[in-house]
Amino acid sequence: MKTIRLLFAFALLGILAAPLHAAPKKKAGLNLFCWSEYVPQEVIDGFTKETGIKVNVENYASNEEMLAKLLAGGAKYDLIQPSEYTIEALAKADKLEELNLANIPNIKNLAPEFTKMPHDPDGKYSVPWMAGSVGIVVNTAKVKTPVKGYKDVFDGSHKKRIVVLNDNREIVSWALSFLDHSVNDITPETLEKVKPVLKEWLPQVKVYDSDSPKTALLNGDVDLGIVWSGEAAILFKKNKKFQYVLPSEHAHRFIDSLAIPKGAANKENAEKFINYILKPEVSVKISEAFPYTNPNAEARKLLSKAQLENPASYPPGDPKLETFNDIGKLAKDIDKLVTDLKGK
Amino acid sequence: MALINWLCGGWTALIFAFLYLPILLLIVYSFNATDFGVSWAGFTFDWYKKLWSNAPLIEALKNSLIIASITTVLSVFLGTSGAWLLHRYRFPLLKTVGTLIFVPMVIPEIIMGVSLLIFFTVISAPLNNWLAHFSEAEFGLGYATVIIAHTTFCFPFVLVAVQARLAGVDPFLEEAALDLGAPPLKAFFLVMVPYLLPAIVSGGLMAFTLSMDEYIVTIFTTGPESQTLTIKIFGMAKKGLDPSLNAISTVFVLATAALVVLAEMVRKINR
Amino acid sequence: MIATTPVASEAPSNQRRPGFLGWLLMAPMLLWLVAFVVVPTAILFVYSFCQRDELGQVVYQFSWENYRRIFIDSDTGQFGTVYWTISLRSVIYAALTTGVCLLFGYPVAWFIGRAPERRRNLLLTLVMIPFWTSFLVRTYAWITILSTEGLLNSFLQYTHLISEPFEMLYTPGAVVLGLIYNYLPFLILPVYGSVEKLDNTLIEASFDLGAGPLRTFQRVILPLTWPGIVAGILLVFIPAIGMFGITQLMGGGIQPTIGEVIQNQFLQARDAPFGAALGMTLVVLFIVVFWFTSRRQRIA
Numbered sequence: 033m034k035t036i037r038l039l040f041a042f043a044l045l046g047i048l049a050a051p052l053h054a055a056p057k058k059k060a061g062l063n064l065f066c067w068s069e070y071v072p073q074e075v076i077d078g079f080t081k082e083t084g085i086k087v088n089v090e091n092y093a094s095n096e097e098m099l100a101k102l103l104a105g106g107a108k109y110d111l112i113q114p115s116e117y118t119i120e121a122l123a124k125a126d127k128l129e130e131l132n133l134a135n136i137p138n139i140k141n142l143a144p145e146f147t148k149m150p151h152d153p154d155g156k157y158s159v160p161w162m163a164g165s166v167g168i169v170v171n172t173a174k175v176k177t178p179v180k181g182y183k184d185v186f187d188g189s190h191k192k193r194i195v196v197l198n199d200n201r202e203i204v205s206w207a208l209s210f211l212d213h214s215v216n217d218i219t220p221e222t223l224e225k226v227k228p229v230l231k232e233w234l235p236q237v238k239v240y241d242s243d244s245p246k247t248a249l250l251n252g253d254v255d256l257g258i259v260w261s262g263e264a265a266i267l268f269k270k271n272k273k274f275q276y277v278l279p280s281e282h283a284h285r286f287i288d289s290l291a292i293p294k295g296a297a298n299k300e301n302a303e304k305f306i307n308y309i310l311k312p313e314v315s316v317k318i319s320e321a322f323p324y325t326n327p328n329a330e331a332r333k334l335l336s337k338a339q340l341e342n343p344a345s346y347p348p349g350d351p352k353l354e355t356f357n358d359i360g361k362l363a364k365d366i367d368k369l370v371t372d373l374k375g376k
Numbered sequence: 377m378a379l380i381n382w383l384c385g386g387w388t389a390l391i392f393a394f395l396y397l398p399i400l401l402l403i404v405y406s407f408n409a410t411d412f413g414v415s416w417a418g419f420t421f422d423w424y425k426k427l428w429s430n431a432p433l434i435e436a437l438k439n440s441l442i443i444a445s446i447t448t449v450l451s452v453f454l455g456t457s458g459a460w461l462l463h464r465y466r467f468p469l470l471k472t473v474g475t476l477i478f479v480p481m482v483i484p485e486i487i488m489g490v491s492l493l494i495f496f497t498v499i500s501a502p503l504n505n506w507l508a509h510f511s512e513a514e515f516g517l518g519y520a521t522v523i524i525a526h527t528t529f530c531f532p533f534v535l536v537a538v539q540a541r542l543a544g545v546d547p548f549l550e551e552a553a554l555d556l557g558a559p560p561l562k563a564f565f566l567v568m569v570p571y572l573l574p575a576i577v578s579g580g581l582m583a584f585t586l587s588m589d590e591y592i593v594t595i596f597t598t599g600p601e602s603q604t605l606t607i608k609i610f611g612m613a614k615k616g617l618d619p620s621l622n623a624i625s626t627v628f629v630l631a632t633a634a635l636v637v638l639a640e641m642v643r644k645i646n647r
Numbered sequence: 648m649i650a651t652t653p654v655a656s657e658a659p660s661n662q663r664r665p666g667f668l669g670w671l672l673m674a675p676m677l678l679w680l681v682a683f684v685v686v687p688t689a690i691l692f693v694y695s696f697c698q699r700d701e702l703g704q705v706v707y708q709f710s711w712e713n714y715r716r717i718f719i720d721s722d723t724g725q726f727g728t729v730y731w732t733i734s735l736r737s738v739i740y741a742a743l744t745t746g747v748c749l750l751f752g753y754p755v756a757w758f759i760g761r762a763p764e765r766r767r768n769l770l771l772t773l774v775m776i777p778f779w780t781s782f783l784v785r786t787y788a789w790i791t792i793l794s795t796e797g798l799l800n801s802f803l804q805y806t807h808l809i810s811e812p813f814e815m816l817y818t819p820g821a822v823v824l825g826l827i828y829n830y831l832p833f834l835i836l837p838v839y840g841s842v843e844k845l846d847n848t849l850i851e852a853s854f855d856l857g858a859g860p861l862r863t864f865q866r867v868i869l870p871l872t873w874p875g876i877v878a879g880i881l882l883v884f885i886p887a888i889g890m891f892g893i894t895q896l897m898g899g900g901i902q903p904t905i906g907e908v909i910q911n912q913f914l915q916a917r918d919a920p921f922g923a924a925l926g927m928t929l930v931v932l933f934i935v936v937f938w939f940t941s942r943r944q945r946i947a
Contacts, residue, residue: 063600068611073432088600089432091611096914101596103704104493125702198900200915239817240900243613247787248899251794253816360701367916374903375729380860384758391755392773395831398788399777401798405791458676465665467673475937478881479684482933484889484909487926490919491687528683531676533833533882540878541840544871575840577768581775582836582882589782592910609781625780632779636772643765 061086062301065102065109068093070161070288072321079308085301093243102127102293110296111305116151116287117356119158124358128157129292135303138310146327149287150355158289159306162324164261165353166202166284167344168277174255181280182210185256186233195248195257198240200370201356201363202284203230206258209281216357223369234373249274264344265323276344278351285353287327319345399629406622423619424627433608433624440605443519444587447526451583454527455534456576460568463542477536480529489596492525493517496597517599525597526587533586534579541575688930695924703917713924730908730925737905740894741887744826745834748883749876751827752834756875759835760842771839774832786825786896793821793897817899825893833886834879841875889929905929 064071068091076087090109092098095118102112114122122128133139139159146160170179174193179185185194196203205215207226239248245259246267257263267274290309292302308314315331323345326332332340340346359366406424410417427433461467462474480488496517503515549571550563569576591606598604609621665673695713700706720728759770777785792798793815800812815821845868853863869876891906900907905925912922 068608073430090598090600090603091607092595093611094914096917097595099703099917100490100913100919101493103702104490104596105497121702125704127702195899198895200911237901238899240895243610247790248794248817251790251816252796252812253794253814358701361699363703364699364916364918364921367911367918371733371903371908371911372729374901375733375908381758381761384754384761387754388758391751391831394828395774395777398785398792398828399780401791402780402784402788405788454676454679457672461665461669461673461676465669465673466663467665467669471938471941473677473680474941475934476680476684478885478933478937479688479930481882481885482889482930483688484906484926484929486910486913487691487922488687490913491690492683494690495683495687524683528679531679536878536882537837537840540837540874541844543874571844574767574843575837577771578836578840581771582833585775585778585832588779591782606781609783613783621781621784625784628779629776632772632776636769636776640765640769 060298060301061088062298062305063088063090063108063110063296064305065090065092065098065111066113067091067288070113070322072317075309075314075317078314078317079305082308083301083304085304087305108295108297109293110298110302112291112293113161113288114158114291115356116149116289117358119289119291120151121358121360122291122293123152123157127294129294129296129299130156131159131292131306132299132303135300136307136310138307141310141312141315141328141330143327143329143332146287150357151287152289158291159310160327161288161290161309162318162322163285163287163327164324165278165347165351166197166258166260166286167264167347168279169249169257169259169264169267169344170275170277171249171255171273172275173273174252179256179277181277182206182258183281185258186236188236190256191236192238193255194237195239195241195245195254195259196237197245197259198242200366201359202258203234203370204366205284205356206279206281207233209279209283212281215282215284215354216359218359218362218366220365223365227369227373230370230373234370261344261347262322262324265342268342268344269323276347278347278353282352282354285355287355288324402622403626403629406619406626408619423623426618427620427623427627430620432603433605433620436603436605436608437624437628439519439602440588443522443526443602443604444584446523447530447587448580448584450523450527451531451534452576452580454531455536455579455583456538456569456572458531459535459538459542460564460572463539463545477532481532485529485590485592486596488525488529489593492521492528492593493596496521517597517602519602521597521599522594522602522604525593526590529593530583530586533582534576537579537582538572538575541572545571688927691923692927694920695927697920697923699918699920703919705919713921714928716921717924717928730905733903733908734905734929736902737888740822740826740904741884741890743823744830744887745880745884747823747827748831748834749880752831752879753838753876756835756838756842756879760839760845767839767843771836774835778829778832782829782892783896786893789821789825789828789897790816793824816897817901819898819902822894822898825897826887826890829893830883830887833882837878837882838872838875840878841872845871885933 062085064076064087066089071089076089079085080087092101095115098112098114099118099122102109119128133155136159139155142160146163147155149155149160152158168179168181168185175190177184177189204218204223204226207229208215208217208222210229211222211225213222238254239245241248244263245257246263248254249257249259249267250270261276264274264276268276290302290306292299296302309318310328312328312330312334315326315328316334319326319331319335319339323339323342325345326335407419407421408416409420409422458477462470467473500515507515550567552567589606590604591610594604594607598607605624612618612621693707694705696709696711698706698708698710698712717728717730719726755774759767759774762770790797794800795812795814795816797816799815800809803809804812849867849871850863853867858866889904889906889909891904891910894900894902894904895907903911909922909925909929912918912925916922
């Protein structure tokens with residue numbers, strides 16, 4: 033009895049005290065809102081050690097989650113980590129701060145092809161963090177025929193042995209590439225053309241997975257996959273039988289970058305952080321944790337041979353890569369298209 | 377009768393085997409020297425060492441435990457009192473309330489998360505203005521908001537469990553206590569609560585479990601200092617669930633099992 | 648004291664209108680419901696009539712468009728869209744899960760409820776402990792067991808029971824397995840609550856009067872544990888409708904569930920108003936069904 037009364041009292045106290053405990057006054061520091069696991073802890077610790085600025089980290093697992101939370105306005109962040117099409121959308125809606133490049137001298141370390149990108153032509157709002165592509169992974173132990181592009185993946189001989197990303201826009205972009213359109217050529221007309229292609233493709237898919245498509249490949253449940261290059265790089269590191277192929281049709285290159293939301297309280301600290309991670313020795317740490325394409329030319333000089341030769345991280349040749357543009361309301365139509373096809 | 381009990385016992389053992397099969401597996405794999413795949417690559421404590429030095433993960437576990445515990449206490453309070461009061465009194469709008477209670481269960485989690493986020497955002501400005509008069513504290517997304525969100529969808533579980541126990545209860549159970557001169561609140565505690573205890577325990581266990589595992593609602597209502605274990609784990613899934621997650625789950629399972637055994641022993645000693 | 652088989656539609660004879668104390672005690676829960684259930688649902692309601700803008704924010708412009716899209720197929724102009732098919736599928740999975748959980752779980756609840764008193768809480772906690780591991784971690788454990796090169800297949804091939812690996816994962820069967828696994832405790836626990844208070848003398852009396860076990864179950868045990876069964880059914884079926892993590896992980900996400908579709912609206916499609924409309928429809932449908940079925944129950 034006493035315990036129960038105590039519990040009730042505790043609960044009541046808890047409710048009353050909660051508003052007072054809810055959030056301590058926003059510390060001067062850095063409020064980082066980033067992909068889980070994308071910013072290695074040692075990078076954060078290193079930054080705090082060097083500058084004395086405390087970093088509060090909050091994670092999300094997709095651009096859209098970040099956007100939804102940012103737009104609802106509940107929390108104030110100093111740094112976010114959007115992908116290229118999200119940056120374009122945010123910049124258009126005037127939700128990003130302009131970077132004070134004087135505070136980011138290390139920006140000169142970036143490889144030239146990563147400056148002046150279509151989503152941020154003047155480099156005013158964002159600094160690239162890591163780049164990657166979406167391409168085809170082939171389990172060469174099981175698949176003996178050559179696979180060069182989407183056409184080969186979906187030619188019918190790999191029915192139900194395929195894993196693809198569970199991302200409706202990606203899926204539509206592959207169909208567009210297959211039809212020799214740009215991945216950004218999204219109009220009601222092109223979507224109509226995409227429908228029959230997807231109608232043929234989707235039944236051949238066994239697994240839709242954006243979070244960890246490598247699982248199905250590693251477990252032998254599928255032989256082919258259209259996945260993020262980071263996943264492919266991890267697979268290649270584990271077993272060289274997993275070869276990465278950039279589709280001969282167009283392919284999507286994504287650029288994840290750092291940006292500062294409008295109204296950030298600690299803008300200078302954010303710029304200091306960006307400058308810090310542009311240091312080659314820090315950038316290398318990021319590459320070690322995540323085998324994506326490092327846009328930092330100086331850092332690349334410090335990478336190991338094995339890392340540079342991973343075809344998923346650094347694709348050879350001169351592939352046809354395109355970044356995604358922001359498509360605004362058309363995201364709705366894409367979702368409808370794919371849901372319709374999947375749901376029937 | 378005895379035969380039926382035996383059969384049920386055997387069936388229960390089977391079900392327990394079913395429930396624990398993946399758990400045993402993940403415990404075993406937490407000692408596996410490779411970080412992926414089915415094959416066994418040798419015994420190692422590496423993942424536990426890695427876990428030990430992974431401060432954010434341990435911090436996240438601590439957060440999850442705090443949030444889940446407070447959520448459970450609040451849910452039990454709201455659920456039990458709600459169920460009992462609905463049973464005892466004929467409130468107007470009884471059915472409305474009875475139906476409203478299920479809404480958090482039906483509503484898809486993302487809707488709950490987003491709508492609560494909007495709600496918290498909307499009230500935070502006026503609330504902070506009011507709080508500024510007498511306190512340094514600031515209302516923002518953090519422990520309180522997550523706990524509120526979790527409690528909102530957990531307490532219906534307690535309520536339903538307790539309601540089921542109340543159905544068909546002897547109405548004179550309480551009358552008896554009141555007749556013997558006990559004040560109503562004491563009668564409730566001395567008579568009703570012991571009677572309801574199994575359902576309260578059931579409800580509490582369910583609430584705790586739901587809160588520990590909740591992802592989406594948490595994502596939308598949390599702040600940076602209240603990142604929970606589940607958020608961390610879901611994020612790690614992208615890189616590949618490395619066995620340090622198995623390690624932390626193992627630690628948790630073994631710790632709880634140890635606590636339970638300890639409680640048993642304490643009880644035996646007390647007898 | 649003889650407890651009669653409770654006729655569900657009778658109000659307990661001491662139920663009375665609440666006095667001041669009653670309302671005071673009820674206040675916390677009522678306030679909570681209003682603040683954190685009614686108000687957010689109202690926000691949602693408003694959203695469902697709005698539209699989204701380029702960035703994905705909400706534009707407050709009244710429109711029936713979202714609801715039209717749910718109910719009327721844009722191609723054929725007829726009633727019935729893919730959202731209905733998807734919802735129906737979700738409901739069927741939820742119903743199947745509930746049925747199997749009931750079958751599997753009742754005997755367990757029975758055993759625990761009739762176990763010696765000191766063991767009951769222990770057994771109950773043991774039921775729950777597996778679920779204090781993270782959902783992802785234990786689902787990936789199942790994936791390790793069920794995958795083509797996984798443990799079960801390896802074991803079956805090793806013992807020569809099968810020659811070719813059996814595809815278990817990424818099938819509806821795997822989804823149902825995952826669902827049952829994750830929802831079983833939510834049936835066992837409420838049913839336990841009712842089983843635990845069963846009076847042994849009643850069962851003995853039934854036997855003494857010549858009824859066999861089946862009859863006793865039907866006439867005595869079932870009605871007495873019925874509230875627990877109903878509670879269990881509600882606590883499994885209702886959440887299972889909106890669930891989608893399991894279909895994605897163990898079913899390969901091939902068949903979208905209504906939970907997944909709604910989630911997509913808020914995330915990928917950035918069309919919160921449409922997601923809100925779908926959510927509202929789900930809630931309203933539920934309220935209607937629940938309202939009319941609980942008329943006979945008078946559970947609360």
